[in-house]
Amino acid sequence: xxxxxxxxxxxxxxxxxxxxxxxxxxxxxxxxxxxxxxxxxxxxxxxxxxxxxxxxxxxxxxxxxxxxxxxxxxxxxxxxxxxxxxxxxxxxxxxxxxxxxxxxxxxxxxxxxxxxxxxxxxxxxxxxxxxxxxxxxxxxxxxxxxxxxxxxxxxxxxxxxxxxxxxxxxxxxxxxxxxxxxxxxxxxxxxxxxxxxxxxxxxxxxxxxxxxxxxxxxxxxxxxxxxxxxxxxxxxx
Amino acid sequence: xxxxxxxxxxxxxxxxxxxxxxxxxxxxxxxxxxxxxxxxxxxxxxxxxxxxxxxxxxxxxxxxxxxxxxxxxxxxxxxxxxxxxxxxxxxxxxxxxxxxxxxxxxxxxxxxxxxxxxxxxxxxxxxxxxxxxxxxxxxxxxxxxxxxxxxxxxxxxxxxxxxxxxxxxxxxxxxxxxxxxxxxxxxxxxxxxxxxxxxxxxxxxxxxxxxxxxx
Numbered sequence: 288x289x290x291x292x293x294x295x296x297x298x299x300x301x302x303x304x305x306x307x308x309x310x311x312x313x314x315x316x317x318x319x320x321x322x323x324x325x326x327x328x329x330x331x332x333x334x335x336x337x338x339x340x341x342x343x344x345x346x347x348x349x350x351x352x353x354x355x356x357x358x359x360x361x362x363x364x365x366x367x368x369x370x371x372x373x374x375x376x377x378x379x380x381x382x383x384x385x386x387x388x389x390x391x392x393x394x395x396x397x398x399x400x401x402x403x404x405x406x407x408x409x410x411x412x413x414x415x416x417x418x419x420x421x422x423x424x425x426x427x428x429x430x431x432x433x434x435x436x437x438x439x440x441x442x443x444x445x446x447x448x449x450x451x452x453x454x455x456x457x458x459x460x461x462x463x464x465x466x467x468x469x470x471x472x473x474x475x476x477x478x479x480x481x482x483x484x485x486x487x488x489x490x491x492x493x494x495x496x497x498x499x500x501x502x503x504x505x506x507x508x509x510x511x512x513x514x515x516x517x518x519x520x521x522x523x524x
Numbered sequence: 525x526x527x528x529x530x531x532x533x534x535x536x537x538x539x540x541x542x543x544x545x546x547x548x549x550x551x552x553x554x555x556x557x558x559x560x561x562x563x564x565x566x567x568x569x570x571x572x573x574x575x576x577x578x579x580x581x582x583x584x585x586x587x588x589x590x591x592x593x594x595x596x597x598x599x600x601x602x603x604x605x606x607x608x609x610x611x612x613x614x615x616x617x618x619x620x621x622x623x624x625x626x627x628x629x630x631x632x633x634x635x636x637x638x639x640x641x642x643x644x645x646x647x648x649x650x651x652x653x654x655x656x657x658x659x660x661x662x663x664x665x666x667x668x669x670x671x672x673x674x675x676x677x678x679x680x681x682x683x684x685x686x687x688x689x690x691x692x693x694x695x696x697x698x699x700x701x702x703x704x705x706x707x708x709x710x711x712x713x714x715x716x717x718x719x720x721x722x723x724x725x726x727x728x729x730x731x732x733x734x735x736x737x738x739x
Contacts, residue, residue: 311584319540320586394632397596400540400589406629452677474624474677506708 291466292423294337299382299415301408303328310407327404335412336383338467339420341487343376349486352377352461355445355454363449364497364512365486371494373434376424378442379464379477379484380416382409387479409481417442417483424487434489439519441495444485445475448512449503458484492519529555530566533598537570538577540590542597549598559605563642567595567602571640578725585724589633592640599639613644615735616666620648620657622681627674630704633724634670641728643735654684661689661698668731671717673704682707683715699734703727 303324307316310324344352346369353365369375386409393402421440428434446452455475462484469482477484488495499512526534529552536544545567552562574591577583606613619635621628628650635645646664648656657669669689673679682702689695699718702711703726712720718734721727 310586312581314581314584317584317587319590320584323586323590391628391632394628394636397593399593399632399636400586403586403589403629403633446676452675472624472626474675476624476626476675476678478626480626 289340289342292339292341292420294339294416294419296332298419299337299412301328301411301415306407306411323400324404324408327401327408331386331405331408331412334383334385334389336385337416339378339380339416340462340464340467341376341378341420341424342462343374344461346372346375349375352457353450353454355451355457358451358453360449360501360503362501365443365450367497368488368495372488372490373438374428374489376487377458377462378417378420378487379462379467379469379482380413380420381467381469381479381482382412382416384468384479387481413481413483421487425489428489435491437491438489439492439495440487440489441515441519442485442487444483449501455484495519526565529557530561533566534570534573537567537591537594538573540587540594542594545594545598546601549601553601553605559602559609560611562602563606563611567598568642571595588640589636592636595640596636614642614732615668616644616646616664617668617670617731618646618648618657618660618664618666619670620652621650621672622678622685623651623653624681625673625675625678626650631672634703634727637724637728638731641732643731654681654688657685658688658692658694661694666698668699668701668734670701670727670731673707676706679704679706679711682717686716701727701730701734
């Protein structure tokens, strides 16, 4: 089954206070920055066109897609996660080209602070859109009783955690996200830039658990996997 | 030597108040303030304070960008006078995102912060051909090339830029700086780049050091 979803602002509106806290590293937030980010959020909402495409797939089919150009790490989290999954879906989501383009326009117009704030908000909204698509996929599977009540969904994307970015090619061939305006360049770059793609994995919370001790973990600067695993091991949504 | 007017420019710059910086710069020009004083005791003095406060977590990246925006606007008034007086800029840097990559936020941040540090920048944009980097460096007399990439598939293009400089016999004259999410110090060493910066402030410090060496 393939679904195209549109989303309301409320389903992926970044929390400005959370972004500001990250920006100032826990220091008190100056009013001038709060004003800048609130303006950027309003600007973003006037430009964003949120959409996602979700296509269910089998584990066998996904393994072929995941193999891609054969450039994945020899051992990676999805190798252990996929066999534990109850349901899988390919997905892509975007906040649209206008928001992505406006960032460059603001820099070109000599408004770098506004461009920077808009970039942060658009990136956060894009990531939240992946979560929103994951939630719809979970609700659908739960309604069908295809997954347990405690099931949780996490998105995993090419370019992260050992899944080589070249995997975008086979992912795009299978998913065809051109339907919502997302295209792929020869260097595996998505347009609009503020887009996200990958696989949605539904399964019981422990299905998402892995030890972040792979070779590539040494080069990782974000360690976001820890927060993601923690989020699914808490009470189910 | 500072004056209340130059101090005012520095203060307005620290607040990121572009309109005030432009108005005070115009006033200082009308009062026949030497262009070099206006640059060094007014604008760059203010940017130095911004840089120190940023380092000490008293100001944040958007503050630096607001200050740099004000600096850029003032430089539009000041640049012709600096040229006429023969006052040298900190240096000229060619910037671009390498072939196949369309990400430009990091490169733009570096550009605006280099301008704020008194550098002249030539921004080639995104998806830039290796030869175009080398060509622009020659055409504009730049001593440093800054390259950005956000993908592991495009970062290898940085090596092509260095090769293009080698083919033109420019490798010893033009320094190369690389940055972007997948790029590392080890990668910079591997491809023979002169430096790697993890963020925009780091890039400014690196370019400043390399420009000094080049000159």
